[in-house]
Amino acid sequence: MKNNIILCGFMGCGKSTVGKILAERLNFTFIDADSFIEERENMTVSEIFSKKGEPYFRSAETDVTEILGKSNGLVIATGGGMMLNPKNAESLNKTGLSFWIKVTPETVLQRLKNDTTRPLLQREDKETAVKELMQLREPIYADACRYHIDGEGTALEVAERILESISSFDPIT
Numbered sequence: 001m002k003n004n005i006i007l008c009g010f011m012g013c014g015k016s017t018v019g020k021i022l023a024e025r026l027n028f029t030f031i032d033a034d035s036f037i038e039e040r041e042n043m044t045v046s047e048i049f050s051k052k053g054e055p056y057f058r059s060a061e062t063d064v065t066e067i068l069g070k071s072n073g074l075v076i077a078t079g080g081g082m083m084l085n086p087k088n089a090e091s092l093n094k095t096g097l098s099f100w101i102k103v104t105p106e107t108v109l110q111r112l113k114n115d116t117t118r119p120l121l122q123r124e125d126k127e128t129a130v131k132e133l134m135q136l137r138e139p140i141y142a143d144a145c146r147y148h149i150d151g152e153g154t155a156l157e158v159a160e161r162i163l164e165s166i167s168s169f170d171p172i173t
Contacts, residue, residue, distance in 0.1 A: 004028075004074045004096030005162070008083040008141055010134055012111040013101040013151045014158055015077035021159035023075040033064055034079045040064075045079070058085065065091040072096075084137060089144035099162055100145035102138075103152060105130045 005022055007015040016032050023030035034045050037060045041048055048057045061079060065088040068076055076092065083089045083098075092098060108130050142148065149161050 004072060004076055006076045006092045006096055006098040007101060008078045008098060008145050009101035009151060010108055010137060011080040012108040013103045014155050015101060017155040018158045019075045019077040021155055022162060025163060028073045028075045030075050031068060032077045033082055036064055062088055069095045083144040084140050098145040099147045099149050100141040101149050101151035101158060105134055107152060
């Protein structure tokens with residue numbers, strides 16, 4: 001039986017890009033949780049936030065964790081807020097190994113400088129928004145994820161760090 005790999009971290013940390021690399025290397029299926037929700041809702045995350053509100057979206061995240069938690073052989077890129085709910089973190093952690101991809105606010109701002117799809121960053125002062133949200137979320141990510149990975153550098157470098165961590169205890173069979 002295969003375990004899942006769960007990637008969490010702040011928006012722009014590279015969960016999706018790194019996740020695709022990991023899935024290919026491990027012969028797993030890649031799932032982007034936000035895309036999964038978008039398909040189920042037939043709306044983008046931004047549309048869900050504007051039409052149905054953040055509480056509705058967070059509820060949809062919980063539904064998705066329960067669905068994905070029943071599968072094996074997945075690399076799951078969680079949404080930036082998915083692991084903030086302890087129920088979501090618990091459901092996903094039961095199915096595999098969770099990795100927090102840590103990046104600096106400067107890295108997030110650089111990676112998302114032209115991104116207009118992040119509802120929580122649709123404000124004038126993105127730098128303040130990123131720093132405030134990261135300050136709130138990082139302790140939760142630290143508690144929610146068993147392994148902490150340096151997310152600076154290329155997606156391939158980050159994926160290699162995760163693969164090295166996995167190979168050191170070989171949990172995947």
